[in-house]
Amino acid sequence: MPFILRRLAFYAVAAWVALTLNFFIPRAMPGNAVQGIMAKFPDLQPSAYKALEAMLGVGHPGSLLNQYWNYLVDVFHFNFGTDVANYPASVSSLLVQTIPWTLVLVGAATVIAFVLGTGLGIVAGWRHGGWVDRWLPGLMFLQAIPYFFLALVLLELLAVKGHLFPLAQGYNGQIVPGWHWDFIGSAIDHSLLPALTIVLTSVAGWMLQMRNVMITTIGEDYVVAAQAKGLSSRRVVFTYAARNALLPQLQGFGLALGFVVQGALVMEIVFSYPGVGLLLLNAVTSTDYPLMQAIFLVITFTVLLANLICDVVIVFIDPRVRTREAAR
Amino acid sequence: MSALANTWRRLPFKAKAGAVLLGVFVLTAIIGPAVTPYDPSFQNPSQALSLAPPSAAHLLGTTQSGQDVLSQLLVGIRLTLELAVIVGVIATALSVLVGVTAAFLGGAWDEVLSLITNVFLVIPALPLLILLLGYLPQKGQLPTIIVLSGLGWPWGARVIRAQTLTIRNRDFVAASRESGEKTWRIIAFDIIPNEISLIAASFVNTVLYAIGASVALAFIGLADLNSWSLGTMLYWAQSQQALQLGAWWWFLPPGIAIALIGTALVLLNTGIDEFGNPRLRDARSATKIAGHRVEPTGPTPVLADLTARPSRVAALVHSFSRSSLLDETPAGGEIR
Numbered sequence: 001m002p003f004i005l006r007r008l009a010f011y012a013v014a015a016w017v018a019l020t021l022n023f024f025i026p027r028a029m030p031g032n033a034v035q036g037i038m039a040k041f042p043d044l045q046p047s048a049y050k051a052l053e054a055m056l057g058v059g060h061p062g063s064l065l066n067q068y069w070n071y072l073v074d075v076f077h078f079n080f081g082t083d084v085a086n087y088p089a090s091v092s093s094l095l096v097q098t099i100p101w102t103l104v105l106v107g108a109a110t111v112i113a114f115v116l117g118t119g120l121g122i123v124a125g126w127r128h129g130g131w132v133d134r135w136l137p138g139l140m141f142l143q144a145i146p147y148f149f150l151a152l153v154l155l156e157l158l159a160v161k162g163h164l165f166p167l168a169q170g171y172n173g174q175i176v177p178g179w180h181w182d183f184i185g186s187a188i189d190h191s192l193l194p195a196l197t198i199v200l201t202s203v204a205g206w207m208l209q210m211r212n213v214m215i216t217t218i219g220e221d222y223v224v225a226a227q228a229k230g231l232s233s234r235r236v237v238f239t240y241a242a243r244n245a246l247l248p249q250l251q252g253f254g255l256a257l258g259f260v261v262q263g264a265l266v267m268e269i270v271f272s273y274p275g276v277g278l279l280l281l282n283a284v285t286s287t288d289y290p291l292m293q294a295i296f297l298v299i300t301f302t303v304l305l306a307n308l309i310c311d312v313v314i315v316f317i318d319p320r321v322r323t324r325e326a327a328r
Numbered sequence: 329m330s331a332l333a334n335t336w337r338r339l340p341f342k343a344k345a346g347a348v349l350l351g352v353f354v355l356t357a358i359i360g361p362a363v364t365p366y367d368p369s370f371q372n373p374s375q376a377l378s379l380a381p382p383s384a385a386h387l388l389g390t391t392q393s394g395q396d397v398l399s400q401l402l403v404g405i406r407l408t409l410e411l412a413v414i415v416g417v418i419a420t421a422l423s424v425l426v427g428v429t430a431a432f433l434g435g436a437w438d439e440v441l442s443l444i445t446n447v448f449l450v451i452p453a454l455p456l457l458i459l460l461l462g463y464l465p466q467k468g469q470l471p472t473i474i475v476l477s478g479l480g481w482p483w484g485a486r487v488i489r490a491q492t493l494t495i496r497n498r499d500f501v502a503a504s505r506e507s508g509e510k511t512w513r514i515i516a517f518d519i520i521p522n523e524i525s526l527i528a529a530s531f532v533n534t535v536l537y538a539i540g541a542s543v544a545l546a547f548i549g550l551a552d553l554n555s556w557s558l559g560t561m562l563y564w565a566q567s568q569q570a571l572q573l574g575a576w577w578w579f580l581p582p583g584i585a586i587a588l589i590g591t592a593l594v595l596l597n598t599g600i601d602e603f604g605n606p607r608l609r610d611a612r613s614a615t616k617i618a619g620h621r622v623e624p625t626g627p628t629p630v631l632a633d634l635t636a637r638p639s640r641v642a643a644l645v646h647s648f649s650r651s652s653l654l655d656e657t658p659a660g661g662e663i664r
Binding site: 010011013014017018021022025026137140141143144145146148149152153155156160208212254255258259261262263265266269270280281283284285287289292293295296299300303304307 | 342443446447448449450451452453454455456458459460462463536540543544547548549550562566571572574576579580583586587588589590591593594595598601
């Protein structure tokens with residue numbers, strides 16, 4: 001399938017650009033990062049200096065090309081070196097601990113927001129000027145609020161004042177993590193408020209786009225024809241208008257996901273949620289460069305993968321993407 | 329002046345509301361720092377003024393170290409808006425440069441520039457921004473502006489490239505080229521004036537992005553933490569546990585200011601969108617003539633048409649065919 005192959009090549013290029021940026025940024029920036037780290041962590045052994053140098057590429061052991069090759073090999077083995085802030089731990093072990101939290105939270109909340117927003121968008125587009133439309137300015141206000149600030153407000157209202165939700169953390173600290181219901185229930189309980197934050201801020205974007213596309217689609221001749229044939233409104237809305245209006249929505253999904261992930265990362269800090277965002281904050285406050293770099297790569301690769309999955313779904317849903325390729 | 333007033337009257341309500349709201353904040357940014365009641369950094373040693381709730385002397389209360397929140401807010405709005413507008417100008421200029429160049433030169437240039445644009449569109453900006461700013465030895469307004477501008481152009485570039493591609497093939501551009509106009513003249517006088525609304529929308533979006541990103545970066549601590557912006561205010565409120573201490577007056581004002589500026593910009597952008605695509609307009613803007621609703625997009629109503637009462641299905645079909653006569657507009661807008 002040439003369309004998929006072309007997209008695959010594009011994502012490969014994007015991944016390579018991210019890898020290369022990640023390699024050159026520490027080498028191009030002014031200042032000596034190694035000395036900064038050594039000064040910050042007095043308990044680091046002097047022998048760690050060389051290792052840090054190699055990792056950050058400051059000491060330039062070997063030619064640049066050589067370093068680049070070693071770096072690529074390391075990344076493909078999921079080897080991001082040793083963490084500086086939590087010294088004996090490896091960066092990849094820290095990532096493995098935190099990624100599932102963020103992935104499940106952001107994934108579930110995004111799917112809910114997408115389905116809800118698209119559904120509301122269909123209604124708002126079909127009943128143009130109806131009650132759903134009247135909510136639009138309010139939704140725009142919600143959309144304009146930074147994720148982390150909405151998180152603060154919700155915490156204040158629902159957790160501090162209302163006592164409806166737990167204040168922080170990903171699970172009750174008295175429960176030992178594991179695959180048993182106590183822990184899973186506690187984790188779900190703690191993730192409700194962060195998920196609500198994501199849904200509230202991102203639902204307006206989906207709704208607005210779906211509404212606008214619906215309004216344009218309803219004006220198409222085939223929808224008029226369906227209506228004139230006397231088909232039921234439900235049939236016209238869902239199988240004629242909404243099905244076609246859904247395509248731009250899916251095409252935008254991958255890019256929008258990038259924005260959601262970014263917002264969610266900062267939001268995790270407010271909830272002290274044990275995900276990648278909190279890890280990133282710790283990396284920034286302790287100038288933990290290896291961790292920062294690894295997180296950048298992991299987030300970028302996840303977003304690229306999500307985009308690729310989106311493209312595959314589009315090929316299955318939209319026959320035009322396939323036939324356009326066949327016509328070439 | 330009357331032309332300006334005329335344009336204003338024709339603007340959709342959303343655009344007007346957005347412009348007025350934004351105007352209030354711009355005005356605050358201009359005169360705010362001059363009318364602050366206190367020095368925003370001054371730490372009042374009085375015990376009673378630590379975390380004091382709003383009062384007549386301190387309209388928005390004080391922080392834990394006795395600083396006046398209102399003064400910080402007035403200075404902060406200036407700093408945040410200043411940064412956002414500068415980033416908006418630089419990044420939009422870059423978008424126009426890349427977008428127009430790619431579409432106009434075509435061929436290999438277009439391939440390469442489009443590839444770069446799409447790659448930077450798909451790589452999430454915030455982790456990259458954090459990485460770049462994290463490696464910089466000193467944080468502050470200038471490095472943030474440079475980094476944000478450097479990563480803020482791809483969306484605009486893509487939209488402007490697409491628009492330039494269609495304008496490039498119009499007859500008046502061909503006419504200019506045939507009459508021997510230089511390429512730069514065609515770009516500056518034929519292409520760009522026809523893209524003004526698109527460039528304006530892209531500017532508004534970039535300002536929105538700059539506010540969101542700079543506030544998020546400051547909230548993480550990647551800013552000059554001794555200066556007062558809306559982001560650093562939230563950073564201090566969060567790191568000194570304003571929420572847990574119940575000091576809502578500390579973190580609510582900067583957050584609400586950000587949300588209101590954001591809403592103003594989104595309203596402005598939706599308004600610009602509706603100005604160009606009347607079908608998106610609120611159906612309430614339809615007027616009533618002889619007791620019948622007439623859509624702004626519809627043709628001039630004929631009285632006979634209105635007095636004859638059409639059946640519901642016929643009216644529906646009619647309304648559809650009317651709008652289908654309108655030219656095709658690209659669906660959707662930016663999703664954020």
